[in-house]
């Protein structure tokens with residue numbers, strides 16, 4: 001069992017397939033998956049994307065830097081929403097960010113993050129890296145290293161890493177295990193090269209799994225085989 005993990009959630013885990021916003025059933029499922037992990041006393045950090053609200057690249061009429069700032073604000077909306085629903089079911093949760101000083105958001109401070117974990121809080125990192133021109137995959141790698149996570153879990157819509165996008169190529173072959181070097185060399189688009197590179201440099205393994213598979217998240221935290229494992233070697 002890992003003791004400290006960073007879970008990167010696609011914003012789309014909050015909405016229905018092909019939808020936007022928040023879907024009640026999906027949100028309830030999300031809470032159950034996170035509760036299963038938190039019950040074991042694991043330190044859980046979360047970075048959530050904003051695919052259910054806006055991705056910068058979708059706002060083609062705006063300058064890239066502006067569109068990305070709107071995207072980052074989307075991650076703040078998701079973080080606050082997630083905090084609200086976790087607290088509603090009695091889970092302790094804090095949102096930290098460098099881009100917002102809203103009353104329910106705390107600044108990112110390394111010493112405090114350890115205190116939050118010691119007190120049993122789930123820590124949601126909102127606002128990505130705080131910089132345009134990045135994505136929440138890179139933010140997840142960065143925050144995982146900052147919080148001393150032993151594992152980064154990318155919880156997404158596909159059940160692992162394939163040799164090409166499985167949503168576009170039915171014959172795509174799944175890797176049970178691969179290295180960062182392979183992921184970068186093969187140009188696999190499941191995560192940003194920047195994220196692979198940060199995790200590789202700091203020897204942080206990644207598991208890519210299908211969030212919508214009940215129990216998959218817990219299996220990854222227990223170190224059981226699930227999805228694809230990207231090793232630093």
Ligand SMILES: Nc1ncnc2c1ncn2[C@@H]1O[C@H](COP(=O)(O)OP(=O)(O)OP(=O)(O)O)[C@@H](O)[C@H]1O
Pocket residue numbers: 009010011012048049050051052055136137155156157158160161162163164165166167188189190191
């Ligand atoms: N080689 C590959 N193996 C697996 N998935 C791939 C691959 N290449 C592309 N993908 C696609 O990458 C997607 C996951 O990344 P994507 O950035 O779209 O979502 P996310 O990061 O989970 O969401 P969000 O943008 O909300 O954070 C999968 O849905 C899959 O279709």
Ligand SMILES: O=c1ccn([C@@H]2O[C@H](COP(=O)(O)O)[C@@H](O)[C@H]2O)c(=O)[nH]1
Pocket residue numbers: 011048049050051054055056057067068069070071072073074075127128129130131132133134135136137138139
């Ligand atoms: O560090 C970051 C993180 C994110 N963004 C912008 O936010 C959206 C949403 O994130 P996703 O990872 O795509 O879900 C992203 O498309 C960027 O526009 C950013 O600028 N910097």
